[in-house]
Amino acid sequence: MAVRTGIGWKLYIQGYDISGDVGALDTIAMTVNTQDITSLNDGSMARLALLKDAQISFTVFFNDATGAQFDALSTLPTTDVLVLLCAGTTRGDPVFAMTAKQTNYDWRRSADGSLVGTVNLIGAAAFPLEVGKLLTSGGQITHASASDETGIDHGAQTTSGAVGFLQHFAADSGTVEYDIEDSSDSTNGVDGTWANLLAFTDVGTPYSPTAERVAVNGTVERWTRASTNGTFTNADFAMGLRRRATNDYDAA
């Protein structure tokens, strides 16, 4: 592990992979509002941390191919969109997850003929910008049938719950059951006994792009992995997990 660059990232929005259309991520921000509680007997300012907020903004190229940025962003949805930003594509790499509202879809055609867009996403649904780990090697992967990814080692069991993030891109047939499983006795992410930690909503025909955030309380074992179950063919998806820490605002 070392100082990281921003090369080799993936950006998924509500089941669309727009990684190839994004030139730069201008803002990936976590903010905290404060309250001034400075009293008469203080010599300097005293403050409390209040509500948190989140923002992701990026520049985008005009790609109107099927499943590209135009399909993903041009409708300016009024419902929440779930963003999964993968800072790398190796299992265990950091991911940023955000339940967001898309506030714009702006374009500039410059005098030199270039066409560049800017998109801004702000926090919605009272969740901050969440940081977790990638569970699927390569970011987006394909399971031809029900199978399990190799797990990642978090180092120790925790007891404050976890949050799972799913990006479903496509499938060919059947109904896909997306799960995250955990294990206390695995030694390599494959062996050992695994049990269901959390389950996402099953995805059936017409397999439209979608995304979901699921939270679970209590014990999370040392190892976790992405898993698909049920009868289906060729499910394309990506998954991440944020393990809550003891001091997190939503530890449970």
Add this chain to the structure above:
Amino acid sequence: MPALTGIGATFSLDDGGGNLQNLTPDVLSVTINTPRNSQDITALNDGALRRLLLLGDASIDLECVVNDATNASFDVFKTAGTYDSARTATFVRNGHTLTMEMILTQVSWPRAQDGSWRISASLQLASGSDPTWS
């Protein structure tokens, strides 16, 4: 003693577990402001400004690389959205130490078009105590 450069300074900040972590290898630049507010009490018969010093304040602005080694910059700043308590921040240079209790009010993680990735963080004084160098 001659004038000091910033070379050899150290900076540490609490992580989301309240543990002080040395971020010195990851900090590209740090700006520490310790302003004092003032009240203008200039009267009609004054020929120049007259002031009183009021409440003090402090802010820290950091520019860092993203280092995902254990207890480095990524581990410390990733909890900005989930850890609500104040954090101890310590700056040391040539035996002089400034320690303050701060709120981490903003962390940005811009990924530029050239492929670089960095952290910009801002902290504000939380404790009500005067920033004091030792």
